Amino acid sequence: MKTAFINSPLGITKIEGDENGVAVISVLSEGELSIEIPTELLDAVTQLQEYFEGKRTEFTFKLNPKGTDFQQKVWQELLNIPFGKTMSYLDLSKKLGDVKAIRAVASANGKNPLWIVVPCHRVIGTDGSLTGYAGGLWRKKWLLEHENPSKQQSLF
Incomplete structure (x- = not known):
């Protein structure tokens, strides 16, 4: 599982996923930002940044959440x-x-x-x-x- 940490207006956004899709996106009150973004998470990072900038209303990257x-x-x-x-x-x-x-x-x-x-x-x-x-x-x-x-x- 690859992980990226990006800044958002609501705190540090943690993104976890792999070639099968993004499994977890969460918000943290504090943390270290990623210097390099794993290739598998680039679309998610870009689209979340666009969302926070008011330029995106839907997400198109692959999702892979775990649950019942x-x-x-x-x-x-x-x-x-x-x-x-x-x-x-x-x-x-x-x-x-x-x-x-x-x-x-x-x-x-x-x-x-x-x-x-x-x-x-x-x-x-x-x-x-x-x-x-x-x-x-x-x-x-x-x-x-x-x-x-x-x-x-x-x-x-």
């Missing part, structure tokens, strides 16, 4: 939430075919290993509130405002 079948199903559905839009946990559960699975869906959402690219930050509470986010609610708020600046989130 159910987690994979949830993460796949997250990819269908359009840039600049949000969806509630309840609506996500309905799309997956089981409104009673809301807690399991929320748990799978929280275990998403591909920060930003699989847009778990676009899932909010039914009442429109920002709810738990592994990277911290301030990052979730920043990402939602970055993706839809005309709709500033007044959810705190």
Whole structure:
């Protein structure tokens, strides 16, 4: 597994993957930046930088996240939430075919290993509130405002 560390407005972004695709993207509060980017991660690094610069709304590099079948199903559905839009946990559960699975869906959402690219930050509470986010609610708020600046989130 190859690793790269790049700077972002939200902290150091850690990218891990190999020739089969990117398996993990996470954010760290501190860390050392990579001097050289492994070839296998160049597309991911470039596309994430373009995203933060406001020049990219979708990602096209190969993904290879590790998770259970159910987690994979949830993460796949997250990819269908359009840039600049949000969806509630309840609506996500309905799309997956089981409104009673809301807690399991929320748990799978929280275990998403591909920060930003699989847009778990676009899932909010039914009442429109920002709810738990592994990277911290301030990052979730920043990402939602970055993706839809005309709709500033007044959810705190």
